[in-house]
Amino acid sequence: xxxxxxxxxxxxxxxxxxxxxxxxxxxxxxxxxxxxxxxxxxxxxxxxxxxxxxxxxxxxxxxxxxxxxxxxxxxxxxxxxxxxxxxxxxxxxxxxxxxxxxxxxxxxxxxxxxxxxxxxxxxxxxxxxxxxxxxxxxxxxxxxxxxxxxxxxxxxxxxxxxxxxxxxxxxxxxxxxxxxxxxxxxxxxxxxxxxxxxxxxxxxxxxxxxxxxxxxxxxxxxxxxxxxxxxxxxxxxxxxxxxxxxxxxxxxxxxxxxxxxxxxxxxxxxxxxxxxxxxxxxxxxxxxxxxxxxxxxxxxxxxxxxxxxxxxxxxxxxxxxxxxxxxxxxxxxxxxxxxxxxxxxxxxxxxxxxxxxxxxxxxxxxxxxxxxxxxxxxxxxxxxxxxxxxxxxxxxxxxxxxxxxxxxxxxxxxxxxxxxxxxxxxxxxxxxxxxxxxxxxxxxxxxxxxxxxxxxxxxxxxxxxxxxxxxxxxxxxxxxxxxxxxxxxxxxxxxxxxxxxxxxxxxxxxxxxxxxxxxxxxxxxxxxxxxxxxxxxxxxxxxxxxxxxxxxxxxxxxxxxxxxxxxxxxxxxxxxxxxxxxxxxxxxxxxxxxxxxxxxxxxxxxxxxxxxxxxxxxxxxxxxxxxxxxxxxxxxxxxxxxxxxxxxxxxxxxxxxxxxxxxxxxxxxxxxxxxxxxxxxxxxxxxxxxxxxxxxxxxxxxxxxxxx
Numbered sequence: 001x002x003x004x005x006x007x008x009x010x011x012x013x014x015x016x017x018x019x020x021x022x023x024x025x026x027x028x029x030x031x032x033x034x035x036x037x038x039x040x041x042x043x044x045x046x047x048x049x050x051x052x053x054x055x056x057x058x059x060x061x062x063x064x065x066x067x068x069x070x071x072x073x074x075x076x077x078x079x080x081x082x083x084x085x086x087x088x089x090x091x092x093x094x095x096x097x098x099x100x101x102x103x104x105x106x107x108x109x110x111x112x113x114x115x116x117x118x119x120x121x122x123x124x125x126x127x128x129x130x131x132x133x134x135x136x137x138x139x140x141x142x143x144x145x146x147x148x149x150x151x152x153x154x155x156x157x158x159x160x161x162x163x164x165x166x167x168x169x170x171x172x173x174x175x176x177x178x179x180x181x182x183x184x185x186x187x188x189x190x191x192x193x194x195x196x197x198x199x200x201x202x203x204x205x206x207x208x209x210x211x212x213x214x215x216x217x218x219x220x221x222x223x224x225x226x227x228x229x230x231x232x233x234x235x236x237x238x239x240x241x242x243x244x245x246x247x248x249x250x251x252x253x254x255x256x257x258x259x260x261x262x263x264x265x266x267x268x269x270x271x272x273x274x275x276x277x278x279x280x281x282x283x284x285x286x287x288x289x290x291x292x293x294x295x296x297x298x299x300x301x302x303x304x305x306x307x308x309x310x311x312x313x314x315x316x317x318x319x320x321x322x323x324x325x326x327x328x329x330x331x332x333x334x335x336x337x338x339x340x341x342x343x344x345x346x347x348x349x350x351x352x353x354x355x356x357x358x359x360x361x362x363x364x365x366x367x368x369x370x371x372x373x374x375x376x377x378x379x380x381x382x383x384x385x386x387x388x389x390x391x392x393x394x395x396x397x398x399x400x401x402x403x404x405x406x407x408x409x410x411x412x413x414x415x416x417x418x419x420x421x422x423x424x425x426x427x428x429x430x431x432x433x434x435x436x437x438x439x440x441x442x443x444x445x446x447x448x449x450x451x452x453x454x455x456x457x458x459x460x461x462x463x464x465x466x467x468x469x470x471x472x473x474x475x476x477x478x479x480x481x482x483x484x485x486x487x488x489x490x491x492x493x494x495x496x497x498x499x500x501x502x503x504x505x506x507x508x509x510x511x512x513x514x515x516x517x518x519x520x521x522x523x524x525x526x527x528x529x530x531x532x533x534x535x536x537x538x539x540x541x542x543x544x545x546x547x548x549x550x551x552x553x554x555x556x557x558x559x560x561x562x563x564x565x566x567x568x569x570x571x572x573x574x575x576x577x578x579x580x581x582x583x584x585x586x587x588x589x590x591x592x593x594x595x596x597x598x599x600x601x602x603x604x605x606x607x608x609x610x611x612x613x614x615x616x617x618x619x620x621x622x623x624x625x626x627x628x629x630x631x632x633x634x635x636x637x638x639x640x641x642x643x644x645x646x647x648x649x650x651x652x653x654x655x656x657x658x659x660x661x662x663x664x665x666x667x668x669x670x671x672x673x674x675x676x677x678x679x680x681x682x683x684x685x686x687x688x689x690x691x692x693x694x695x696x697x698x699x700x701x702x703x704x705x706x707x708x
Contacts, residue, residue, distance in 0.1 A: 025080035025256060029618055032663065033107070034060065034252040035278040036076065037069055037235060039666060049236070051280065052248060054094055057192060057272060058281040059248030062236035070234040073109060076254075078601050078621050079589070083109075083157065083226040088260035089197040090275045092251035095161060095188045102162070104245045107252065108238035109157040111171075112230030155238060156231055159197065161187060161245075168197060168204055171226055180216050182206050194251070194273045198259040210265035210273060251277050276663055309334050344633050344658070344705055347669060350689065351394035351702040356383035358675075359693035359700060363409035364682045367418055367447060372684055373398065376693065376700070377406035381426055385409070387454065390684060394702055399453055401445065412470030414477055414500065418447040420454055421479065423465035439463055442481065444507070458506055463493055469521035473530050473552060476500065479507055480532060482518035491517035491540045497557070511556060516545050522571035526580055526607065532557050533582065535568035543567035543590045549582075549614065561613050566600055574630035576637050576659060580607040582614055583639065585625035598624040598647040604664070618664040623652055626695075631681035633688060633707060639665050640690065642676040650675035650696045671703070 037046060038060070045051065048066025051058055062069070077083070091106065155177055158169040166182040185208065187193055196207040207213040235252060236245040253275050255263070260275060267273035309316075309329040316329045317337075327334035357380035364374045372390035385403040388395035405426035412419050421444045439461050446457040464484040471478055477500040485491045495518045499510035517538035524531050530552035536545045547565040550557035567587030574581050583604045589597040602622040605614035620641070627642035637659035646652050654673045657665035675696025682689055688705040 023080045024082045025077050025084045029664075030260070030276065031076050031254040031256075032252075032276040032278070033076075033233065033235060033254055034249065035276065035663075035666065037071065038278045038280050039668070041670075045280075054248060055192065057250065059092075059094060059250040060236070060281070061248055062245050065234070065237035065240055065244055069236055070232050070239065073228050073231050073233045074599075075621060076233075077228060078599060078619070079597070081227055081229050083228050084256035086200050086257055088199070088255040088258060089159065090194070090251060090253040090255060090260050090264065091159075091197075091249065092192060092194045092272060092274070092277075093187070093247050093249050094190065094192045095247040096190050097188055103167075103243055104161050104247070105234070105238045105243045106159045106161060106236070106245050106249065108155050108234045109228070110232050110234060110239055111154055111156050112232075156226060156228070158238065160243065161247075163188065166195075166206065168199075168206075170199070178218075180204050180218070182214055182216070185214075192250070192271045194264070194267075194271060196259070196261045196264070198261060200259070205259070205261075207261045207265070210261075210267055210270035213261070250281055251275065279660075343636055343708055344638070344668075345708045346706050347656075347671065347690065347703040348706055349701065350704040353388075353395060353700055353702075355698045355700060356380065356386065357698055358677075358695050359698075360406065360677050360695050361408040361423075362678050362680045362691055362693050362700065363411050363420070364680045364691070365411035365418075370452065372682065374680075374691065375401075375409040375411070375420055375422075377409050377422065378403065379405065379695070381405055385422065387420075395700075401454060403443075404440070407465065408467045410468035410470050410479075412477070412479075419457065420445045420447075421468045421470070423462065423468055423481070425464045425466075425484070439486075440465065442468075460498065460507065462496075466518060467520045469523050469532070471523035471530075471532075478510065480521045480523070482521050482534065483515065484517055484519065484537075489540065491538050495521075495534065513550070513557065516540075519567075519569045520571055522573055522582075524573040524580075531560065533571045533573075535571050535584065536565065537567045537569060537587065538590075543588060547571070547584065563605065563614065569626045570628055572628040572630055572639075574637075574639075581605065581617065582607075583628045583630075585628050585641065586622065587624050587626065596647070598645055602628075602641065620657070620665065626676070627678045629679040629681055629690075631688075633705065638668075640671075640679045640681075642679050642692065643673065644676050644695065654679070654692065673701075 040046070046066070046068045048064040048069050049060050049062055052061045093106065155169050156171045160167045160169070164184060164186070166185045166187065168180045169177055171177050193209055198205045198207070203215055203217050205213045205215045236249060237243060251274060264273040264275050309332060311331045313329040314331040318327045318329065318334060320327065325336060326338040328337050355376060355378060357378035359376045359378055361377040362374055364372065366372055370389070374388045374390070374395055376386050376388065378385045381404045385401050385406045386397055387399040387401065389398040403422050404424045406422050407425050408423040410421050422442055424440045424442045426440060440463065441459050442462040442465050443456055444458040444460070445454040448455050460481070462481050462483055463486045465481050466484045467482040469480040479498040481496050483493050483495045486493045493515065494512040495515040496509055497511040497513065498507035501508050513534070515534055516536040518534050519537045520535040522533050531549055533549040534547055536547045537543060539545050543566050544564065546562040547568045548559060549561045549563070551560040563584070565584050565586055566589050568584050569587045570585040572583050581604055584602055586600050586602045589600055599621065601619040602625050603616060604618040604620070606617040608615045622641055623643040624645040625641050626644050629640050631638055639657045641655055643652055643654045644650065651672070651674050653670040654676045655667050656669035656671060658668045660666045673692055673694065675694045676692055677695035678693045680691050682691070690703045690705065691700060693700045
């Protein structure tokens with residue numbers, strides 16, 4: 001690329017920024033940066049660090065500036081270009097008395113590489129700036145050090161420690177990096193300290209160990225246009241050996257939009273006040289992970305088979321790997337301190353089965369006297385779809401069913417009778433007239449006890465149906481179809497709710513609801529109230545449309561709440577304790593003729609009973625997500641997402657998340673998938689399984705969940 005073209009592109013980019021096309025990061029939840037690094041692969045400790053214990057507290061020690069201790073900031077701050085205007089950094093660290101003899105970087109946000117002025121030009125610029133200034137003016141300039149045209153990888157945002165000082169760095173206007181110095185901060189005392197660095201538009205405030213804050217008021221407001229596109233966040237360094245942090249780091253949390261001091265202060269242990277500490281650094285040992293942790297306390301814990309508890313062993317701790325429990329010897333017997341419940345350990349690939357076509361959806365269900373079955377919605381009209389039966393070796397083909405571009409199956413019961421309904425998106429040649437009108441025929445199948453097969457029961461006119469939902473209200477059975485589009489272009493059409501007529505023994509139209517490229521229905525009840533939420537994906541122009549929650553009032557579904565979504569493809573409702581959640585799978589952003597964005601946030605919402613609405617609880621980065629599946633194992637709760645496409649490839653990880661209470665859901669397992677279209681959880685004879693389908697290759701996989 002020529003130099004002229006490069007500067008033209010920079011000029012266009014700068015013009016965009018001025019005209020307001022850059023997106024500010026808003027409504028972002030606290031981000032545990034240290035956990036994001038340490039928990040990416042829970043099977044081993046990331047390279048470049050070791051876990052060290054000091055004063056009975058664990059922290060991360062950096063032994064090299066390994067690339068694994070960095071990540072593109074866009075992985076956490078999604079769908080925005082500018083760093084939050086106001087934010088806090090919460091960190092807990094320990095610096096030895098001999099360590100802070102040089103500048104050491106606790107963290108750094110580095111700019112992408114681009115062309116810079118030569119160092120000679122830079123020195124000349126600095127020299128010209130200082131000419132004619134008094135010594136006082138030069139000294140004041142040193143307080144806010146400015147470095148023009150940063151070299152490749154220079155700091156956009158950072159925190160470094162030098163003897164008796166703490167330096168906060170942030171790029172300001174005109175491509176300048178400004179530095180604010182907190183003097184006389186006694187951190188290099190070989191003690192643990194918790195710091196809250198709060199940055200507002202007109203101040204930067206430092207709170208150490210919940211004491212009175214130290215505030216610096218800059219001569220001009222902070223820049224609100226810190227562009228983070230292409231930037232990379234480094235923990236413990238600035239991406240090189242020079243300035244590697246030699247202390248211990250226990251906590252590093254970014255809190256956008258607020259001063260986080262009130263969230264952790266006051267505290268009974270102010271030096272270790274915690275907002276979010278990685279599980280690896282908590283007090284109890286993490287079983288099954290490669291660790292490099294040593295301490296005198298752990299030497300008093302025996303691991304292995306049970307041994308005699310006598311007065312000589314009084315006070316001795318024993319951890320039983322078999323029972324996953326911790327015991328204390330009282331001089332005569334072992335007393336149970338902690339006893340583990342059934343927990344997920346790892347996932348074992350149980351079965352890989354080739355199918356006749358790519359699969360859009362799986363429906364797992366039971367038929368009394370027959371067993372566990374799975375209906376696969378195959379894409380190809382020529383091969384049709386299939387029903388599989390579970391055996392000791394896995395699923396095997398049980399019945400082929402003629403379908404036409406099947407996109408989903410739904411199982412339901414009417415009394416003791418079992419039914420399946422399929423969403424067909426194409427019409428067979430025998431229904432050409434319906435095809436010309438833009439309509440398709442979806443079919444309800446009934447289980448024949450005599451023939452032990454599903455047989456055609458009723459045909460319903462649909463329009464590129466993407467999903468069916470079956471539910472019961474007041475002893476009446478209903479079916480809701482998500483009509484995606486009429487023809488190839490009209491996405492703003494009506495989806496239909498059918499009601500079972502006990503007299504005619506058929507489903508009849510009960511209510512129509514206007515939808516925009518409907519993709520999914522989810523029915524759920526909270527107390528005496530019944531809800532139905534639709535995933536609207538596209539209105540013909542943009543994927544930024546409202547998905548709608550409806551509530552059942554006076555025999556009809558009426559609008560309860562609208563939520564902005566982006567090509568919503570799935571809703572999943574779940575409960576944890578007495579809390580009610582909804583999670584949406586956002587597929588991609590598309591507006592007009594612009595490019596699609598596939599790496600976006602999918603969002604979990606929680607029902608605020610007092611406010612009578614669902615409110616945002618947690619954003620999770622997904623890659624053209626098409627499905628969420630919730631399940632519980634013992635007292636643990638999980639969500640698994642079907643990531644289908646990242647803009648370049650269909651081969652990517654779908655991720656399993658575990659509920660961590662205050663932290664929400666955190667990633668614990670990365671599962672390689674190809675064009676993943678659906679996840680289903682099921683149990684059989686006390687064992688738990690996950691099955692996924694692929695919309696890009698003719699196969700499905702079954703994973704067995706191994707617990708301990």
